[in-house]
Amino acid sequence: MKAKTIQTELRVKRKQWITPHYIRVFLTGEDIEQFANTTIGVNNKILIPPKGVKKIFFPTFDYEKGEWIHPQEDVRPVVRTYTHRGINLQTKEIWIDFVAHGEEGPASAWAISAKEGDVLGVLMRDGKTELFPLTDNYVLVGDATGIPVLAAILEQLPPNTKATCILEVHDKDDEQSLTSKADLELIWLHNDHPQKGSLLAELIQHINLPEQRRFAYVAAEYTTVKAIRNYLRSDKQWQREELYAYSYWKAGVAEDQSTSDRRKEKEE
Numbered sequence: 001m002k003a004k005t006i007q008t009e010l011r012v013k014r015k016q017w018i019t020p021h022y023i024r025v026f027l028t029g030e031d032i033e034q035f036a037n038t039t040i041g042v043n044n045k046i047l048i049p050p051k052g053v054k055k056i057f058f059p060t061f062d063y064e065k066g067e068w069i070h071p072q073e074d075v076r077p078v079v080r081t082y083t084h085r086g087i088n089l090q091t092k093e094i095w096i097d098f099v100a101h102g103e104e105g106p107a108s109a110w111a112i113s114a115k116e117g118d119v120l121g122v123l124m125r126d127g128k129t130e131l132f133p134l135t136d137n138y139v140l141v142g143d144a145t146g147i148p149v150l151a152a153i154l155e156q157l158p159p160n161t162k163a164t165c166i167l168e169v170h171d172k173d174d175e176q177s178l179t180s181k182a183d184l185e186l187i188w189l190h191n192d193h194p195q196k197g198s199l200l201a202e203l204i205q206h207i208n209l210p211e212q213r214r215f216a217y218v219a220a221e222y223t224t225v226k227a228i229r230n231y232l233r234s235d236k237q238w239q240r241e242e243l244y245a246y247s248y249w250k251a252g253v254a255e256d257q258s259t260s261d262r263r264k265e266k267e268e
Contacts, residue, residue: 004126006034009056012118013093019174023098023111027120032092039129041152044084047077047121048110056121077121078106083148099144132217137210138163141200141228145248146219153217154180164207168200195251201227209236216243222250
């Protein structure tokens with residue numbers, strides 16, 4: 001049976017600058033209950049309307065032709081992949097975290113200027129998803145774009161597990177307060193020019209990695225993810241089921257232009 005897809009137009013209720021380069025946007029709407037059976041940390045699609053457009057024009061699927069029908073250009077939203085970071089059914093809110101890196105990206109620009117009442121479309125598969133298998137040792141690695149999913153994993157790890165989490169952000173002011181019941185070693189790296197490269201792939205080669213009953217989750221830029229995957233699989237002999245790696249972006253390339261490369265890397 002095909003999974004149900006949640007499709008809804010939400011409104012900005014409030015927003016919070018978590019750090020100088022991180023914005024949490026709280027969204028509300030009449031259909032928030034649809035998200036009750038989803039998993040915090042799972043990806044969703046956000047639909048950002050063009051400036052001046054006050055509603056979301058969703059694509060529709062033509063089952064006879066077997067293809068998506070997109071709205072006309074002047075009302076067509078920009079689609080980007082983000083992470084479902086939290087839900088509160090009592091206050092009818094979900095929230096999504098955005099890296100604020102100026103006006104060059106449509107999602108960053110939208111979040112920076114977002115105000116109460118602004119609309120955002122959300123598409124998400126209904127149903128629970130397993131973010132990680134149960135084991136004893138976890139290695140979590142990510143840049144600023146990976147913090148939402150890695151923070152969600154940390155919050156869900158059971159006691160009596162060990163986790164090493166390496167996160168790369170702009171500077172010390174962008175370090176967040178993260179919580180976990182696991183025995184956690186949290187390592188912060190600072191990088192004020194992430195488009196020019198990352199130190200994550202180098203650092204992971206200098207930490208003590210678990211030898212057994214282990215799982216790694218990597219969420220970062222395409223080149224970094226590929227390098228870390230190759231190191232763990234080829235050099236350290238990690239098995240496919242011991243590693244999940246996902247690239248949220250590719251340096252110098254917009255998300256919709258890098259989708260095929262990033263999907264191929266995920267499947268390797």
